Amino acid sequence: MEDLVSIENLSVSFDTSHGPVDAVKDVSFTIRRGEALGIVGESGSGKSVVCRALLQIFAANARVTNGKILHEGKDVLVMSAAELNRYRGEKAAMIFQDPSTHLDPIMKVGDQVAEGLKIHRKLNRAQAGDQAVQLLDDMKILDPARRASAYPHELSGGMRQRVMIAAALACSPGLLIADEPTTALDVTVQAQILGLLQKIRKERDLTVVLVSHDLGVIGAVCDRIIVMKDGAIVETGSTEEILTAPKAEYTRNLIRSQPSLLPDRADTTSSGPDVVSIDKLSVHFPAPRRLSDVITGRPAHVVRAVDDVSLSVRRGGSLGIVGESGSGKSTLARAIVGLVRPTFGAINIAGLEDVKARSRVVQMAFQDPYLSLNPSYTIAQTLSEPFIAHGLCAPSETPERVKALMQTVELPEHLLRRKSGQLSGGQRQRVGIARALAMSPEILIADEVTSALDVSIQAQILELFKRLQAELGLTLILISHDLAVVRYLCEDVAVMQHGKLIEYGRSADVLRHPQTEYTQALLDAAPKLMIAKTGP
Numbered sequence: 267m268e269d270l271v272s273i274e275n276l277s278v279s280f281d282t283s284h285g286p287v288d289a290v291k292d293v294s295f296t297i298r299r300g301e302a303l304g305i306v307g308e309s310g311s312g313k314s315v316v317c318r319a320l321l322q323i324f325a326a327n328a329r330v331t332n333g334k335i336l337h338e339g340k341d342v343l344v345m346s347a348a349e350l351n352r353y354r355g356e357k358a359a360m361i362f363q364d365p366s367t368h369l370d371p372i373m374k375v376g377d378q379v380a381e382g383l384k385i386h387r388k389l390n391r392a393q394a395g396d397q398a399v400q401l402l403d404d405m406k407i408l409d410p411a412r413r414a415s416a417y418p419h420e421l422s423g424g425m426r427q428r429v430m431i432a433a434a435l436a437c438s439p440g441l442l443i444a445d446e447p448t449t450a451l452d453v454t455v456q457a458q459i460l461g462l463l464q465k466i467r468k469e470r471d472l473t474v475v476l477v478s479h480d481l482g483v484i485g486a487v488c489d490r491i492i493v494m495k496d497g498a499i500v501e502t503g504s505t506e507e508i509l510t511a512p513k514a515e516y517t518r519n520l521i522r523s524q525p526s527l528l529p530d531r532a533d534t535t536s537s538g539p540d541v542v543s544i545d546k547l548s549v550h551f552p553a554p555r556r557l558s559d560v561i562t563g564r565p566a567h568v569v570r571a572v573d574d575v576s577l578s579v580r581r582g583g584s585l586g587i588v589g590e591s592g593s594g595k596s597t598l599a600r601a602i603v604g605l606v607r608p609t610f611g612a613i614n615i616a617g618l619e620d621v622k623a624r625s626r627v628v629q630m631a632f633q634d635p636y637l638s639l640n641p642s643y644t645i646a647q648t649l650s651e652p653f654i655a656h657g658l659c660a661p662s663e664t665p666e667r668v669k670a671l672m673q674t675v676e677l678p679e680h681l682l683r684r685k686s687g688q689l690s691g692g693q694r695q696r697v698g699i700a701r702a703l704a705m706s707p708e709i710l711i712a713d714e715v716t717s718a719l720d721v722s723i724q725a726q727i728l729e730l731f732k733r734l735q736a737e738l739g740l741t742l743i744l745i746s747h748d749l750a751v752v753r754y755l756c757e758d759v760a761v762m763q764h765g766k767l768i769e770y771g772r773s774a775d776v777l778r779h780p781q782t783e784y785t786q787a788l789l790d791a792a793p794k795l796m797i798a799k800t801g802p
Contacts, residue, residue, distance in 0.1 A: 271297040276333035291497040304488035312497040359434035363446035365426035369418040376414025401432040424455035452590040457791040482793030523721040525750035538581030547611035571597040573765035584742040586752030589762035629707040633714035635698035639686040646682040652704035692723035
């Protein structure tokens with residue numbers, strides 16, 4: 267198999283207010299024509315910077331300080347602007363982790379797919395539009411002609427990712443770079459995207475570079491793996507070699523941290539009384555009426571986000587709520603915490619009727635702390651706010667209470683002076699958990715808090731939850747699409763589909779012996795990691 271790309275002694279640095287930061291250090295490797303190459307490593311390992319270097323897509327403060335990137339013998343790093351414009355799209359293309367931030371929100375998706383065809387293939391608007399619809403059809407998007415007229419916000423996360431793949435492949439490049447393309451997607455949607463990548467790779471004889479922190483994803487798709495740490499390559503080899511007989515301790519630690527290799531929670535039952543009791547709960551939202559609905563007198567459509575759900579959680583217990591996007595799991599969590607109002611049914615929280623009293627008992631940690639934390643506040647201000655707003659202690663005591671919260675979530679005190687944008691993803695998530703704990707709640711709801719984290723950071727957050735439960739007697743309600751995480755942390759599991767509770771019981775029973783086809787499909791869709799020899 268001949269080499270398509272050769273990277274020779276690549277070094278990339280970022281200029282910062284604290285001086286230059288070396289993100290990639292003397293990295294060399296090849297990408298073979300027609301192969302699927304996986305690049306793995308934690309945040310800050312340099313894997314995404316290397317991929318962006320392949321297309322010269324850099325932040326303004328980035329500098330290539332050394333090296334060459336040869337694509338079919340031509341150095342990408344010395345290409346002119348015109349050559350780069352032809353290279354991006356015609357020779358190589360990239361899809362990103364979050365299509366929401368890379369698709370134009372005010373441009374129809376069909377036009378975004380057609381844009382490259384008009385620029386590179388010189389097609390007119392009608393020709394490019396027809397090909398865009400065909401590309402959407404190739405990506406297995408149902409009713410592609412209608413979807414081409416939709417805006418990104420009108421599509422699901424999985425469909426938006428398919429649109430981005432269609433746009434990337436519009437001009438038939440030979441190299442596709444996929445940077446964390448399935449992070450935060452439901453397992454069934456993730457399986458569909460991975461299957462799609464494998465299908466188009468075979469049909470188009472495509473060379474694929476896949477960046478991921480999930481070794482299960484890499485193992486399902488890739489022929490060869492490169493492991494990176496601190497900007498350098500730790501080891502490289504075939505997928506089987508890396509996953510079954512890794513040589514580096516860092517690689518072994520990455521493998522040990524994979525959720526799919528975590529042990530099942532011990533099959534024990536909390537003996538406390540029910541602290542959360544939900545009886546026939548429904549949460550309905552009226553969908554926006556279109557002009558045609560108003561003209562024809564058609565009644566507004568009602569979205570049954572949660573539909574007649576009943577369940578309970580014991581004091582000190584743990585419940586996992588799983589299901590695909592749109593299943594109602596997050597709406598159920600928001601109803602429990604009081605962020606949405608039930609349409610029908612009842613929620614009993616520790617027997618309390620007063621809303622303010624309930625807020626002291628139940629708190630929520632959100633999926634994306636980057637969005638849920640005030641970016642203009644220091645961490646000290648963020649954690650002080652609950653104490654001040656609710657009068658939980660004297661003002662003079664607040665700094666010590668804040669320091670105690672930092673210790674609880676295992677963060678150093680010097681981070682209190684920073685703002686959320688200056689923290690890593692794992693650190694921000696710990697701050698979000700600390701803020702939820704400021705009220706000394708009995709119940710903590712964690713909504714997809716590990717979905718976008720590196721596996722090693724994810725493992726640390728899971729251990730933090732176990733410790734908090736043991737030390738504080740917390741009742742935990744965990745929303746997740748990762749069944750391995752639920753199996754590791756939760757006593758009970760509730761499986762939701764289309765707003766309904768379709769399976770509910772002990773985690774050990776439901777996840778080992780599912781009674782519904784839907785639960786079995788969720789289990790089957792999760793990437794399986796071959797057992798690695800991670801011992802000495």
